[in-house]
Amino acid sequence: MLRLLNRHEEVVFDHISEVGNRYGLSVYPKVRVADVINLDAVGIDFSHKSFGLRAHFDFTISRGYDPLYAVEFDGPSHLTDVQRERDGKKDRLCQLSGLPILRVNSRHITQDFGELTLLAWIMETYEMQCGFYEAQERGQIPFDEPFDPFNLMTMQDGKFVHPLFLSESHRRQMRLLKESGRLQDFASSGIIADSIDGTMRGLEFIRVSPTHGLRVETAMRAQQFPILFSDLLGEILVIQLMERIAAYLAGEISAEPLVTIDQRIKHIQAKCRMRCSHSVSSLAREQAAT
Structure with a gap:
């Protein structure tokens, strides 16, 4: 049977x-x-x-x-x-x-990105988003307030936590490493863009010295599903970058020149349509020029 x-x-x-x-x-x-x-x-x-x-x-x-x-x-x-x-x-x-x-x-x-799987994150975010918009319709939330999954909090073991903020602890680690002098920046910078076939491509990097840095790149397929998948891709990039930072600090990998990272950014910008970017200090091309 x-x-x-x-x-x-x-x-x-x-x-x-x-x-x-x-x-x-x-x-x-x-x-x-x-x-x-x-x-x-x-x-x-x-x-x-x-x-x-x-x-x-x-x-x-x-x-x-x-x-x-x-x-x-x-x-x-x-x-x-x-x-x-x-x-x-x-x-x-x-x-x-x-x-x-x-x-x-x-x-x-898989649970490669924390306690929540990616599927659970997507389903949870969708439900929270629907509830948020329904609350706006009832007048409980201002219409001009955007939905942000990373602002959602819940009580766990007597403490408020952000269950959909997958990279929260990784970002905290970066800040601590900056404070101890082991990183040049307290947070990472990056871009997310759409390729011709609709696939989202992301690059995230952080400086480990004035001239060198670490980067990760990954992609996410286009989806016919009503949540902002760039939020999820950004979380994945930060988590993967923190893993690379740990490998660098353990002496397992080497950093690369910022000029090389800048070349990758320019390549993505030339081939894809920019969706969003963020920078702690300045983009790699400005670092390479100094």
Whole structure:
């Protein structure tokens, strides 16, 4: 007899259910696309309609029986041309119907970035954001106040903590290292930009001397999901940079000239559309000029 979920899907299902239970969400696996999206109302061709009648979502997240969004687990098979075409059709149907879809992989369910997994962070942020906007509609929060997941606090072991501020302790470590003279800056600088295919690319760096620094680069796929993913990418970059700082201080890696970091920044700026940047003192190109 066949199983409804494979091993990886089962892990994702358990993870989604654990987070969803905290917010009264239901998780339904293997729901047919046509049972979530009204295919007759979205104006599609025969190919997309036929696909929607046959395909299913890995997981459909709902409150009660009202679908909120879909979650797809993309394993290695999603790298094939055939699967890419299917994924594209599913994404298109979600786009036309206004149904958010979140695509995750095995990295989203590891705890490499702290107590919260990336999937949990995304789901928690989405719920907090929805609650924030509902409070604005009720007049409890001013309309001109932006939603900031890093300002949210909760009580844990008698102390207020910021559960969605994944890099909080790492930023604190950087400041302490600056105060002890082991870093040149008390915090990191960086950029996040969008490539032509919609992938977000980020670079984060910090000076360890007036002429040398450490950097990390990473990317995040485009998502049809209504949260600010640049916030999450920024957190990942800082955490990865702190790991690199630790390796540098342990003598495992060397710093690189700031002029090299500046060249990488210019390369990203030339190839991508800038989304946001932040700088503690000045960007690497100014350091390289001194």
